[in-house]
Amino acid sequence: MPNSAPVCPVTEKHIRIALVGQPNVGKSMLTNAISDARLHVGNFSGVTVEKSEVFFDYKDYHFTIVDLPGTYAFTDYSIEERVTHDFLCNEAYDLMINVVDSTNLEKNLQLTAELMTMNKKMVLALNMSDEADREGIVIDYEYLSKLLGVAAVRVSAAAKLGIGSLIESVIAVHEAPYQEPKLVFSEAVEEEIGLIASYLDEHRFSAVISNRNIAINLLQNEKKTYRTLHDLPLWTELQPLLIEADRHIEMHHDTDDVKEVFAEEYAAFIRGVITETVRYTEQPVEKKSPTERVDDLLIHPVLGIPIFLFLMWGLFQLTFEIGNIPMEWIDAFFGWFGGTVGATIPNADIRSLVVDGVIAGVGAVVLFTPNIIILFIGIALLESTGYMSRVAFLLDGFFHKFGLHGQSFIPLVTGFGCSIPAYMSARILKNDSDRLLTLFIIGFMSCGARLPVYVLFTGAFFAPSVAGNVLFAIYIAGALIGLIAAKVLKMTAFHGQDEPFVMEMPKYRLPSVKLIWHTVLTKTLMYLKKAGTFIAGASMLVWFLSSYPHSHEIEAAYGAKIEQAADERAAAHLTVEADAAQLEQSYLGRIGKAIEPFFTPIGLDWKMAIALQTGLAAKEVVVSTLGVLYAVGEGVTETDKTLISAIRTHIPFASAVAFIVVIMLYLPCLAASVVFTREAGGIRYFIYLFLFTTATAYALAFLAYHLTLMVTGAPALLPH
Amino acid sequence: MRQTVKLTECMKGCRATIVKLHAQGPLKQRLVSFGVMKGARVELMGFAPVKSTVEIKVGRMRLALRKEEAELIEVNADAQ
Numbered sequence: 104m105p106n107s108a109p110v111c112p113v114t115e116k117h118i119r120i121a122l123v124g125q126p127n128v129g130k131s132m133l134t135n136a137i138s139d140a141r142l143h144v145g146n147f148s149g150v151t152v153e154k155s156e157v158f159f160d161y162k163d164y165h166f167t168i169v170d171l172p173g174t175y176a177f178t179d180y181s182i183e184e185r186v187t188h189d190f191l192c193n194e195a196y197d198l199m200i201n202v203v204d205s206t207n208l209e210k211n212l213q214l215t216a217e218l219m220t221m222n223k224k225m226v227l228a229l230n231m232s233d234e235a236d237r238e239g240i241v242i243d244y245e246y247l248s249k250l251l252g253v254a255a256v257r258v259s260a261a262a263k264l265g266i267g268s269l270i271e272s273v274i275a276v277h278e279a280p281y282q283e284p285k286l287v288f289s290e291a292v293e294e295e296i297g298l299i300a301s302y303l304d305e306h307r308f309s310a311v312i313s314n315r316n317i318a319i320n321l322l323q324n325e326k327k328t329y330r331t332l333h334d335l336p337l338w339t340e341l342q343p344l345l346i347e348a349d350r351h352i353e354m355h356h357d358t359d360d361v362k363e364v365f366a367e368e369y370a371a372f373i374r375g376v377i378t379e380t381v382r383y384t385e386q387p388v389e390k391k392s393p394t395e396r397v398d399d400l401l402i403h404p405v406l407g408i409p410i411f412l413f414l415m416w417g418l419f420q421l422t423f424e425i426g427n428i429p430m431e432w433i434d435a436f437f438g439w440f441g442g443t444v445g446a447t448i449p450n451a452d453i454r455s456l457v458v459d460g461v462i463a464g465v466g467a468v469v470l471f472t473p474n475i476i477i478l479f480i481g482i483a484l485l486e487s488t489g490y491m492s493r494v495a496f497l498l499d500g501f502f503h504k505f506g507l508h509g510q511s512f513i514p515l516v517t518g519f520g521c522s523i524p525a526y527m528s529a530r531i532l533k534n535d536s537d538r539l540l541t542l543f544i545i546g547f548m549s550c551g552a553r554l555p556v557y558v559l560f561t562g563a564f565f566a567p568s569v570a571g572n573v574l575f576a577i578y579i580a581g582a583l584i585g586l587i588a589a590k591v592l593k594m595t596a597f598h599g600q601d602e603p604f605v606m607e608m609p610k611y612r613l614p615s616v617k618l619i620w621h622t623v624l625t626k627t628l629m630y631l632k633k634a635g636t637f638i639a640g641a642s643m644l645v646w647f648l649s650s651y652p653h654s655h656e657i658e659a660a661y662g663a664k665i666e667q668a669a670d671e672r673a674a675a676h677l678t679v680e681a682d683a684a685q686l687e688q689s690y691l692g693r694i695g696k697a698i699e700p701f702f703t704p705i706g707l708d709w710k711m712a713i714a715l716q717t718g719l720a721a722k723e724v725v726v727s728t729l730g731v732l733y734a735v736g737e738g739v740t741e742t743d744k745t746l747i748s749a750i751r752t753h754i755p756f757a758s759a760v761a762f763i764v765v766i767m768l769y770l771p772c773l774a775a776s777v778v779f780t781r782e783a784g785g786i787r788y789f790i791y792l793f794l795f796t797t798a799t800a801y802a803l804a805f806l807a808y809h810l811t812l813m814v815t816g817a818p819a820l821l822p823h
Numbered sequence: 824m825r826q827t828v829k830l831t832e833c834m835k836g837c838r839a840t841i842v843k844l845h846a847q848g849p850l851k852q853r854l855v856s857f858g859v860m861k862g863a864r865v866e867l868m869g870f871a872p873v874k875s876t877v878e879i880k881v882g883r884m885r886l887a888l889r890k891e892e893a894e895l896i897e898v899n900a901d902a903q
């Protein structure tokens with residue numbers, strides 16, 4: 104009989120694992136340790152806000168690991184909690200790995216107990232065993248396994264210990280039939296569970312799940328079980344039984360909140376299990392832990408905030424001082440490279456495309472890689488040491504006055520790196536109006552891609568000794584304007600209730616060099632990749648638009664003048680003039696001239712206006728556009744060809760200030776705007792954001808421009 | 824029996840046992856999921872600037888709370 108039996112030559116075995124646990128227990132790091140992935144890891148709650156899948160093979164199994172956002176309890180209040188909740192309830196997976204922090208089992212097992220009623224195969228990964236060893240915590244894994252009825256494995260994601268046995272035990276649990284975990288409740292609750300279960304038994308009710316477990320879920324008001332049984336005939340008799348049971352339990356616990364009842368039940372159960380299985384060789388007596396000693400200083404009520412500001416100041420100082428050391432070499436390299444490559448290209452137009460377009464544009468962006476790296480290191484340290492939550496704690500009172508939530512600090516700081524993860528990270532805010540408010544001001548935290556513009560301009564206009572301070576001032580100004588904007592928005596658009604501030608403060612951890620290296624390397628490579636692809640493309644476009652059409656009249660007219668020039672200096676001067684005239688009548692020049700009137704009041708000429716517009720695609724393009732525009736415009740006669748000196752000679756100081764203000768405040772780049780629109784929940788929010796940022800940027804740039812003119816006594820830019 | 828007090832009425836460094844949570848709804852559930860529940864032991868670690876926020880220790884975990892939330896936690900403070 105052909106074609107009748109299903110043919111399956113290779114039975115591929117798949118295991119799909121959901122990684123569940125409370126926040127900051129090392130789920131993402133464990134995923135990385137198992138599979139060589141590069142998920143984002145950080146020492147605060149709410150690093151992961153979106154599920155991510157990772158694949159790997161082991162023996163003859165294909166594994167899929169789904170790393171989920173951490174959740175303290177099985178609830179669905181905030182978006183990130185909802186991601187986990189919905190995944191566990193609605194999606195297919197074979198098994199959960201419940202990751203817990205071995206140094207804080209009491210709190211972590213609370214979630215475990217909740218998960219134990221979910222009728223899913225489960226392996227308990229007791230992570231951070233290296234820290235547990237250091238803190239003198241000894242766990243009897245076998246006995247713990249036995250008491251819970253769940254396989255328990257000792258692992259350390261950081262030290263890569265126990266990873267092999269974890270996978271082996273996943274396979275063993277996967278291959279074995281489902282075994283119900285052992286939860287034990289207080290006598291009062293057990294009695295009610297017994298009554299309901301035996302009622303179900305008597306009526307010969309049977310499901311995949313044991314009747315005991317159904318009884319537990321009914322008492323917990325678990326929606327799905329409720330819904331299923333609600334439609335059955337036996338419900339009419341079951342319901343009064345349940346009501347009676349609830350009444351007994353609530354009376355016994357002296358509360359009318361089942362969630363609280365069960366939390367207390369689980370806590371009592373867990374305390375029992377821990378007494379049996381965990382030993383503390385070092386009593387945590389009056390001695391202060393290292394974390395507490397560091398905290399004495401870092402979250403000191405008086406010194407805390409000054410210390411934070413000092414550290415930030417130090418970071419920007421380093422960004423400028425150290426970042427600028429290799430700058431000359433990179434600049435020289437691209438100069439040499441452009442010259443060398445240019446010499447091999449006979450065609451003048453193509454040569455200009457490659458040298459003045461691609462190499463000048465990409466070079467201008469790559470130039471700032473060292474600065475970006477230092478900024479990234481700073482952010483990585485903030486994220487991975489545990490300091491982030493401390494600053495949120497310190498600033499909460501202050502933030503609250505401006506209508507923000509202390510935890511907004513986390514997305515806002517992330518915004519100094521890149522706005523995209525920052526928009527995502529705002530998901531940790533439970534309250535929607537807090538979240539929207541934060542989304543609206545994230546753009547005011549200058550992202551890493553804007554750093555090059557600032558470094559370029561501060562480098563051009565200030566002595567190196569103060570440039571770092573100016574850089575710091577720019578960032579602080581952006582943040583302060585963001586706070587004021589938040590206050591205004593809170594009073595007008597987003598009133599809404601104040602959300603409670605309840606946040607875990609993780610212990611301090613010394614991040615490994617490897618972790619920092621990976622984080623920084625990944626981000627830096629992304630920056631360089633963007634320079635080599637997107638920025639190179641954009642530079643070509645800018646080059647094309649600024650080189651064509653080529654006016655032969657101008658060429659002829661200046662050609663004649665140059666020949667009659669009195670000396671070489673005059674000839675050189677004329678050449679520059681000719682190039683400028685060519686540029687002004689190019690496509691880009693014409694566009695620039697058309698929009699210039701709008702920018703004249705804030706002191707920007709058409710080149711700067713164009714650079715701003717291209718920045719809407721990506722902020723790095725601002726520098727590359729300036730690079731191309733000044734390279735094309737300057738021709739070859741300019742003796743000092745660096746971009747910095749071009750900026751210094753061609754842009755008046757007041758205009759530069761206005762330019763910085765706009766860069767600081769206007770619309771984030773295209774990719775970020777897309778993410779913003781998605782996270783905020785609709786295109787109309789994007790329109791608000793556009794209007795809001797544009798109005799703020801324009802008004803403040805106008806103010807800054809005229810104030811600077813007044814102070815410096817320089818004449819205003821006049822319309823041409 | 825000693826009198827119970829609000830957690831915020833304790834001094835820095837005081838240790839206490841939680842008697843009752845006066846929070847409601849989601850806030851209560853959040854606190855409970857952090858282990859802040861009846862019978863749990865807490866220690867008041869300190870205040871943030873302007874005293875608007877407090878840091879407490881529950882079990883082995885440190886938790887930051889706003890004053891308004893901490894006021895909802897009724898405790899029985901240990902004798903000093």
Ligand SMILES: Nc1nc2c(ncn2[C@@H]2O[C@H](COP(=O)(O)OP(=O)(O)OP(=O)(O)O)[C@@H](O)[C@H]2O)c(=O)[nH]1
Nearest residue numbers: 127128129130131132145146149150151173260261
């Ligand atoms: N000492 C030690 N530290 C660890 C271990 N596993 C993770 N960490 C650290 O714990 C912190 C949290 O790690 P993550 O992997 O980001 O935690 P997570 O569970 O994914 O957190 P969320 O995504 O916020 O839910 C990081 O600072 C890690 O470096 C471990 O086994 N030992």
Ligand SMILES: [Mg+2]
Nearest residue numbers: 130131150151
């Ligand atoms: Mg994570």
